[in-house]
Amino acid sequence: MRHQERTMCKYTITAIIKNIAGVSIKAEPMGDEGEILEFLITEESYKGFSFDEGDTITEEDIVLIAEEADFCRAAARALKILSYSSHSKSALVRKLCQYGFSKETALRAAEDSEKKGILDESRQAEHLVDYYLRHKYWGKKRIAAELMSRGYCKTAVTGAISQVDESRFEENLMRLVSRKPVPEDRHERDKYISALSRMGYSLPEILRAIKEAE
Known part of the structure; x- marks a missing residue:
């Protein structure tokens, strides 16, 4: 049928x-x-x-x-x-x-x-980088990781971070080091450095800041 x-x-x-x-x-x-x-x-x-x-x-x-x-x-x-x-x-x-x-x-x-310019990843990434610098005192690595986790493209992330004067990162790291004295105990000192590392700063940057603070 x-x-x-x-x-x-x-x-x-x-x-x-x-x-x-x-x-x-x-x-x-x-x-x-x-x-x-x-x-x-x-x-x-x-x-x-x-x-x-x-x-x-x-x-x-x-x-x-x-x-x-x-x-x-x-x-x-x-x-x-x-x-x-x-x-x-x-x-x-x-x-x-x-x-x-x-x-x-x-x-x-x-x-x-x-x-239409309503969504501009580069501009938004720049605003977020500035926010993290002013309120979180994060280093480059932590900021980059946060932006990437939010889905921002690598070009927008690296571009936004590269526009920041290096002195802003150095000043933020010095603020963090100045807020809390560096422990003399080796174990506590390692924990102290690890905490700063999680904030996005490299070991050479951290050691240099500690040396300047001491």
């Missing part, structure tokens, strides 16, 4: 309204099957389509419009996320995926944020 092929539903574009949020599209099914559909897509996405109000479109067109509507929602969510706090590109993609967007859509929204 042959199965009857399902007839592809066609739709009529009954309304196209441009507003500050994007382009609202309303599509009504031709015939008894299907339901009235409404989408909100970006104006840039709309320019990629060739239909106008009153035109007939297919289910394949509806799928494409739905994908653009999903991207529009992801882009709006990305803007909201970035308005609250700084995110690296990879961290933003992960956050968008947590909101239910596909990896492809999330990546596209993140790249769109980069294109």
Whole structure:
């Protein structure tokens, strides 16, 4: 027994309204099957389509419009996320995926944020480096590790750290050494050095600071 092929539903574009949020599209099914559909897509996405109000479109067109509507929602969510706090590109993609967007859509929204200058890893990395220097007194290694763990690319991390004057790291290390006297006991001294090492300073830097403080 042959199965009857399902007839592809066609739709009529009954309304196209441009507003500050994007382009609202309303599509009504031709015939008894299907339901009235409404989408909100970006104006840039709309320019990629060739239909106008009153035109007939297919289910394949509806799928494409739905994908653009999903991207529009992801882009709006990305803007909201970035308005609250700084995110690296990879961290933003992960956050968008947590909101239910596909990896492809999330990546596209993140790249769109980069294109518009909303997401700027280099600028954000510079701000974070300055914050860690002023409030944490961290050395280069600790700062680099923290930024990398947050998903910032190596280029942004090394670039941000390289712009800092070396004297700022030296001054911070001297502050740390001056706050707590260097223990005379060898075991305690080793623990003291290890603690400074975890703050991101190299052994030569630590020993030099200790020598200057003594």
